[in-house]
Amino acid sequence: MEAKKGSLISPEIQELLKSPEKTVQIRALFEDMHPYDIFVLCEDLENIEIAECIKALGVPLGIELFQEFEDELKKEIFDCFSKEWMADILEEMAPDERADFVQYLSEEKTEEILPLVARAERIDIKKLLQYEEGTAGSILTTDYASLPPDITAKQAIERLKLQAFDKETIYYIYVTDSDRRLIGFVSLRDIIVALSHKKIEEIMHKHVISANVSEDKEVVAKKLSDYDFLAIPIVNDNNHLVGIVTVDDVIDVVEEETTEDIYKYGAAGEYIDYMKASFLNIAKQRTVWLLILVFVGFISAWVLEKNSFQLETVVALSFFIPLLLGAGGNAGTQSSTVVIRGLATGDIQMDDLFQVIKKELAVGILVGVFMAVLVSLRALWLEKDLKLGITVGCAMVVTVMLATTLGAFLPILFKKLKWDPALMSGPFITSIVDIVSLLVYFKVAMMVF
Amino acid sequence: MEAKKGSLISPEIQELLKSPEKTVQIRALFEDMHPYDIFVLCEDLENIEIAECIKALGVPLGIELFQEFEDELKKEIFDCFSKEWMADILEEMAPDERADFVQYLSEEKTEEILPLVARAERIDIKKLLQYEEGTAGSILTTDYASLPPDITAKQAIERLKLQAFDKETIYYIYVTDSDRRLIGFVSLRDIIVALSHKKIEEIMHKHVISANVSEDKEVVAKKLSDYDFLAIPIVNDNNHLVGIVTVDDVIDVVEEETTEDIYKYGAAGEYIDYMKASFLNIAKQRTVWLLILVFVGFISAWVLEKNSFQLETVVALSFFIPLLLGAGGNAGTQSSTVVIRGLATGDIQMDDLFQVIKKELAVGILVGVFMAVLVSLRALWLEKDLKLGITVGCAMVVTVMLATTLGAFLPILFKKLKWDPALMSGPFITSIVDIVSLLVYFKVAMMVF
Numbered sequence: 032m033e034a035k036k037g038s039l040i041s042p043e044i045q046e047l048l049k050s051p052e053k054t055v056q057i058r059a060l061f062e063d064m065h066p067y068d069i070f071v072l073c074e075d076l077e078n079i080e081i082a083e084c085i086k087a088l089g090v091p092l093g094i095e096l097f098q099e100f101e102d103e104l105k106k107e108i109f110d111c112f113s114k115e116w117m118a119d120i121l122e123e124m125a126p127d128e129r130a131d132f133v134q135y136l137s138e139e140k141t142e143e144i145l146p147l148v149a150r151a152e153r154i155d156i157k158k159l160l161q162y163e164e165g166t167a168g169s170i171l172t173t174d175y176a177s178l179p180p181d182i183t184a185k186q187a188i189e190r191l192k193l194q195a196f197d198k199e200t201i202y203y204i205y206v207t208d209s210d211r212r213l214i215g216f217v218s219l220r221d222i223i224v225a226l227s228h229k230k231i232e233e234i235m236h237k238h239v240i241s242a243n244v245s246e247d248k249e250v251v252a253k254k255l256s257d258y259d260f261l262a263i264p265i266v267n268d269n270n271h272l273v274g275i276v277t278v279d280d281v282i283d284v285v286e287e288e289t290t291e292d293i294y295k296y297g298a299a300g301e302y303i304d305y306m307k308a309s310f311l312n313i314a315k316q317r318t319v320w321l322l323i324l325v326f327v328g329f330i331s332a333w334v335l336e337k338n339s340f341q342l343e344t345v346v347a348l349s350f351f352i353p354l355l356l357g358a359g360g361n362a363g364t365q366s367s368t369v370v371i372r373g374l375a376t377g378d379i380q381m382d383d384l385f386q387v388i389k390k391e392l393a394v395g396i397l398v399g400v401f402m403a404v405l406v407s408l409r410a411l412w413l414e415k416d417l418k419l420g421i422t423v424g425c426a427m428v429v430t431v432m433l434a435t436t437l438g439a440f441l442p443i444l445f446k447k448l449k450w451d452p453a454l455m456s457g458p459f460i461t462s463i464v465d466i467v468s469l470l471v472y473f474k475v476a477m478m479v480f
Numbered sequence: 481m482e483a484k485k486g487s488l489i490s491p492e493i494q495e496l497l498k499s500p501e502k503t504v505q506i507r508a509l510f511e512d513m514h515p516y517d518i519f520v521l522c523e524d525l526e527n528i529e530i531a532e533c534i535k536a537l538g539v540p541l542g543i544e545l546f547q548e549f550e551d552e553l554k555k556e557i558f559d560c561f562s563k564e565w566m567a568d569i570l571e572e573m574a575p576d577e578r579a580d581f582v583q584y585l586s587e588e589k590t591e592e593i594l595p596l597v598a599r600a601e602r603i604d605i606k607k608l609l610q611y612e613e614g615t616a617g618s619i620l621t622t623d624y625a626s627l628p629p630d631i632t633a634k635q636a637i638e639r640l641k642l643q644a645f646d647k648e649t650i651y652y653i654y655v656t657d658s659d660r661r662l663i664g665f666v667s668l669r670d671i672i673v674a675l676s677h678k679k680i681e682e683i684m685h686k687h688v689i690s691a692n693v694s695e696d697k698e699v700v701a702k703k704l705s706d707y708d709f710l711a712i713p714i715v716n717d718n719n720h721l722v723g724i725v726t727v728d729d730v731i732d733v734v735e736e737e738t739t740e741d742i743y744k745y746g747a748a749g750e751y752i753d754y755m756k757a758s759f760l761n762i763a764k765q766r767t768v769w770l771l772i773l774v775f776v777g778f779i780s781a782w783v784l785e786k787n788s789f790q791l792e793t794v795v796a797l798s799f800f801i802p803l804l805l806g807a808g809g810n811a812g813t814q815s816s817t818v819v820i821r822g823l824a825t826g827d828i829q830m831d832d833l834f835q836v837i838k839k840e841l842a843v844g845i846l847v848g849v850f851m852a853v854l855v856s857l858r859a860l861w862l863e864k865d866l867k868l869g870i871t872v873g874c875a876m877v878v879t880v881m882l883a884t885t886l887g888a889f890l891p892i893l894f895k896k897l898k899w900d901p902a903l904m905s906g907p908f909i910t911s912i913v914d915i916v917s918l919l920v921y922f923k924v925a926m927m928v929f
Contacts, residue, residue, distance in 0.1 A: 282734065
């Protein structure tokens with residue numbers, strides 16, 4: 032419901048856009064509204080109409096509205112503007128949003144527009160584009176507030192008044208020396224409560240927590256959230272302040288990373304915008320994993336072939352294969368889920384390996400015996416075959432025990448090898464457990480029959 | 481590595497705690513540090529030693545340190561204090577943290593300590609405990625900054641100086657009328673840049689975005705992040721301001737909800753602290769789901785039994801069962817993963833149902849045909865049986881197609897029924913697809929042979 036409420040007011044906005052005083056009218060309508068609310072109301076308009084609204088609202092509200100759209104849509108709306116307007120928009124956007132967006136434009140477009148952008152902003156764009164995807168550099172903004180150490184609290188407030196308009200935040204202020212080296216941190220709260228003649232260097236915290244520009248953005252997000260910061264300063268190897276990462280960007284990073292992880296769990300390939308992607312693209316995304324899993328499946332077919340003489344003598348053996356593999360797969364998925372998530376949140380550490388394996392072994396035996404009893408009873412009751420009951424029961428205990436243990440061990444092993452533990456996801460664990468279960472099943476059957 | 485670095489400095493802290501001037505020494509060591517850093521350094525100490533550090537650091541740093549620990553550990557550390565100290569700690573804690581913690585204490589303990597707590601804080605605790613688990617009320621804090629509308633910007637700064645010490649944030653200030661009704665919102669940035677004689681009611685935003693105290697905390701988290709707020713005001717049904725939810729709590733909510741969702745995906749039961757839980761508890765958590773899945777598995781065994789005559793005639797049919805079920809399960813897991821995540825982030829809306837089903841049908845057919853060719857070739861090549869190849873191939877197409885479609889449809893259906901779509905997780909989808917695939921397989925075999 033929420034995302035669609037824009038359509039209700041669309042005709043009204045379209046009416047306003049036809050009026051000769053559209054600028055005044057649009058402004059009057061949206062003036063006191065949050066950019067996100069305007070975005071929701073405008074979502075269902077045509078791109079050209081959205082561009083009109085942005086023009087009418089001007090700086091800063093129009094730019095803020097523009098920034099609310101997804102990159103793909105941003106590009107389409109951007110194309111509705113004249114070149115001069117395009118350059119203006121780029122100049123006024125938040126530095127981090129701008130760098131992301133420029134990366135999304137075609138090379139020709141960038142070459143056409145960038146020369147029209149003011150020099151300072153052009154240099155800023157180029158600087159931010161250098162940073163590698165996925166690093167702190169790729170999400171930082173250069174619109175941070177900073178102060179020299181030798182001014183008073185009162186002077187600081189005067190300076191912050193001037194900085195307030197174009198800084199992402201003035202609540203966290205970073206203190207730099209004449210060489211732009213980060214030497215301290217002070218919050219606006221600290222400045223407000225300080226006596227007005229106190230020097231910033233007396234108020235500031237000298238033990239500044241910062242992150243390096245090349246650090247993984249996920250690590251930076253975790254740092255910011257561990258410290259409950261509103262922003263974290265980003266420095267280069269020489270401790271020069273290059274920018275800040277703010278908490279709202281961190282929330283986005285967390286959401287993105289969660290989606291990526293969940294896709295890996297489901298072996299669903301890389302994230303793509305589902306509603307916009309073609310079915311061909313979606314199919315392509317998923318085929319890689321399915322293929323890998325099919326080839327793993329060939330191994331299970333081979334195991335069955337090698338043991339076909341057993342299946343021929345006791346057909347009933349095959350009745351319990353899906354149940355056995357399902358139980359193993361599920362038990363393995365459960366333990367790998369818990370361990371992968373635990374590794375991601377830090378609840379489980381690498382040196383907990385032995386304890387985790389011991390626990391999963393115990394859980395596996397306990398749960399396995401319980402399930403074995405159930406499945407054996409089912410086999411006895413319906414097939415009236417004691418040997419079959421024993422075979423299925425024993426295989427179940429061993430399978431579940433191996434499944435929970437492998438489900439815990441493999442993600443930890445992956446992490447140790449510096450691979451992503453989330454790759455040892457449900458489908459993958461299930462496929463591996465399939466093969467193991469079949470081997471166990473026929474081994475037991477061989478001994479019993 | 482990071483979480484364990486505390487152990488390196490533990491002996492040093494223990495040494496300091498033995499000295500007669502431990503208060504001075506501990507303060508000197510930790511003075512300029514962030515509570516999170518002190519927490520990391522203290523993690524490996526005994527509870528009684530941690531309590532000593534907290535005492536030495538006093539208000540506010542000691543309390544902030546205490547708040548860093550998990551509830552379970554908090555309780556153990558709390559038990560090391562005298563009753564008077566316990567009451568003091570409760571008085572000084574942040575209201576939201578405090579209410580959470582009190583909920584965690586035993587009833588006897590609460591009855592023993594609460595009468596010693598100052599009246600204002602006691603009332604606050606009781607008020608916050610009324611709110612239901614999972615609502616905005618359960619995560620709000622009452623330490624918000626507020627101002628009346630009729631004072632000037634200059635007076636506002638003077639008042640904020642007084643409020644600064646015990647408020648969670650003074651960057652977002654809420655304006656209330658004499659009846660505590662929320663009538664406006666103003667940021668410290670707005671106040672700083674305003675002319676000093678301007679009235680708050682002239683500066684404030686009258687269109688305040690707030691959340692109701694009974695709203696789901698996940699919804700509140702999404703609202704705050706959509707608007708890029710640092711805090712969001714929480715009101716009751718009469719628009720009285722009852723508290724605020726801050727961005728750092730929202731990050732915690734997002735992380736918690738992600739873990740819950742991921743556990744559901746893996747059918748791993750409710751979240752429990754893995755490293756601290758006994759294997760019995762862990763086994764209990766998981767058994768419910770495994771049992772459900774075993775009973776679903778009984779159905780697949782029954783399907784096989786009913787078709788045993790086919791398996792007896794063509795034993796090779798059974799070779800491809802794990803492969804077929806695996807492929808179906810994986811394809812279903814992929815599509816359910818994408819749809820469940822899409823529903824959670826809002827990328828997929830309820831009215832997209834038909835489009836999603838159409839897409840998954842197309843993806844299923846395309847991917848299914850591709851996999852069918854591979855599997856048929858495998859069957860032809862190794863079994864030299866054309867009929868088997870055709871059976872396996874046809875069953876594969878239908879299975880994968882049904883799997884992707886069901887994987888997309890069931891979570892959406894669940895959402896429509898107001899159940900949690902994440903319940904239609906990997907293991908569950910896999911079990912359902914297992915049965916469907918077997919039915920398809922034998923149907924096709926019946927027709928071919």
